[in-house]
Amino acid sequence: MSSTRTGARRPYAARVPVAVRREQLLDAALTVIVRDGYDAVSIDAIAREAGVTRPVVYGVFDDLRDLLGTLLDRQQARALAQLADALPPVPDLSDPDRLVADTARRMIETVRADPMTWQPILLAPSSMPAQARARIEADRENFRIQLTGLLELGLALRGGPALDAEIVAHAILAVLEHFGRILLTDPDRFETDRLVATIAGLLQALK
Amino acid sequence: MSSTRTGARRPYAARVPVAVRREQLLDAALTVIVRDGYDAVSIDAIAREAGVTRPVVYGVFDDLRDLLGTLLDRQQARALAQLADALPPVPDLSDPDRLVADTARRMIETVRADPMTWQPILLAPSSMPAQARARIEADRENFRIQLTGLLELGLALRGGPALDAEIVAHAILAVLEHFGRILLTDPDRFETDRLVATIAGLLQALK
DNA sequence: CACAATTGCTACACACGTGTAGTAATTGGC
DNA sequence: GCCAATTACTACACGTGTGTAGCAATTGTG
Numbered sequence: 481m482s483s484t485r486t487g488a489r490r491p492y493a494a495r496v497p498v499a500v501r502r503e504q505l506l507d508a509a510l511t512v513i514v515r516d517g518y519d520a521v522s523i524d525a526i527a528r529e530a531g532v533t534r535p536v537v538y539g540v541f542d543d544l545r546d547l548l549g550t551l552l553d554r555q556q557a558r559a560l561a562q563l564a565d566a567l568p569p570v571p572d573l574s575d576p577d578r579l580v581a582d583t584a585r586r587m588i589e590t591v592r593a594d595p596m597t598w599q600p601i602l603l604a605p606s607s608m609p610a611q612a613r614a615r616i617e618a619d620r621e622n623f624r625i626q627l628t629g630l631l632e633l634g635l636a637l638r639g640g641p642a643l644d645a646e647i648v649a650h651a652i653l654a655v656l657e658h659f660g661r662i663l664l665t666d667p668d669r670f671e672t673d674r675l676v677a678t679i680a681g682l683l684q685a686l687k
Numbered sequence: 688m689s690s691t692r693t694g695a696r697r698p699y700a701a702r703v704p705v706a707v708r709r710e711q712l713l714d715a716a717l718t719v720i721v722r723d724g725y726d727a728v729s730i731d732a733i734a735r736e737a738g739v740t741r742p743v744v745y746g747v748f749d750d751l752r753d754l755l756g757t758l759l760d761r762q763q764a765r766a767l768a769q770l771a772d773a774l775p776p777v778p779d780l781s782d783p784d785r786l787v788a789d790t791a792r793r794m795i796e797t798v799r800a801d802p803m804t805w806q807p808i809l810l811a812p813s814s815m816p817a818q819a820r821a822r823i824e825a826d827r828e829n830f831r832i833q834l835t836g837l838l839e840l841g842l843a844l845r846g847g848p849a850l851d852a853e854i855v856a857h858a859i860l861a862v863l864e865h866f867g868r869i870l871l872t873d874p875d876r877f878e879t880d881r882l883v884a885t886i887a888g889l890l891q892a893l894k
Numbered sequence: 895c896a897c898a899a900t901t902g903c904t905a906c907a908c909a910c911g912t913g914t915a916g917t918a919a920t921t922g923g924c
Numbered sequence: 925g926c927c928a929a930t931t932a933c934t935a936c937a938c939g940t941g942t943g944t945a946g947c948a949a950t951t952g953t954g
Contacts, residue, residue: 489949492950495900498901522942524940524941533902533903535943647881648885657861658858662857686893696919699920699933700932700933705930729910729911740933741911743931
């Protein structure tokens, strides 16, 4: 375990009210996840990262499941808020292609701006607790359903070809997530403009 | 550890030559991975799955890293062989759209036919050993490069719009993998014909 | 400035995985 | 049928994570 050398007493960590410690521990957990991956997450690792001992963590959370669930609540809220900001509140339907391109640009910039929030979502590994995976998956599904609706509308409005909106929504989301992952793992690989330009080109080709 | 009740001697597992045991252990490891995930893989779990004790495993492999590396060799070879079978050996360039649709159908059927092989590749989690991840990623990259070349050729040949072939190749691969994952986790969700029809529709829309 | 509430630490018992030394069962060849 | 080579098992020492009981330091309040 973490340094059980008997004799020298460990210097006390700053005394901090529970509510603050809670946030610190969630931050520590996120840091560990982003830096070392989900596999490295343990009560012990989080305590170490936060500079306290394990009993301090147990004083705030029941166990790792409880802690990660709470973290997910927080990160889910942040991600959804950012996503809502990136999506157009009052879509200007007069130029659908431009609308799509602008929205894509805002989403790219959103991920670039806060990778800590997006990494655990876009790079969510199977080792994540099943409960957490299910909740992320539910959000994803929800987003996909909205996207499907938009597509049906858009395809009709734009006079494009008759396509299976559900499948296309799956495909679009898969592409979004793929490039989201690239933005996280290798941010300099593709410039934002290049990605947006390709989207615009594809839309134009679909006349 | 696994049942250390002293007294009753464990019945001997069938005596088997090393070469056979090696394959059995690889099969056991794959079973554990597919059923319980990478996190559940351990020398102990594999030994249990194979119905032997840990020292038997250590008699065949140095450690877990060695075992998983060997498994990856085997599965990589199987997957690449299946993929090669699915791709057209002598592409008929007279009807590119049909060629793409037929190839897609064969790939879908390939994944459906042998999910055990494809799950560890398509659902490869971050908890996988870095070395193994790197090798799978190298194959993916290789495939993507070939795809990029085909696209440049195809886009020119087909008289489609000028597009960023590299980005489009990324996107296509992301979509392929996404539907591959769906085929594994929820095989009945989309019928093969429906997927192929959507591809055909998209191609047609891109005239 | 003392003291009680709060916060943090040490140390333990337990669980599970690793890797190995020593021993026992099996089995094919004589 | 015996025996030596092969294969498998038991039992141990060790490492790392969990969860908790009991004690120690800190701090703000009277």
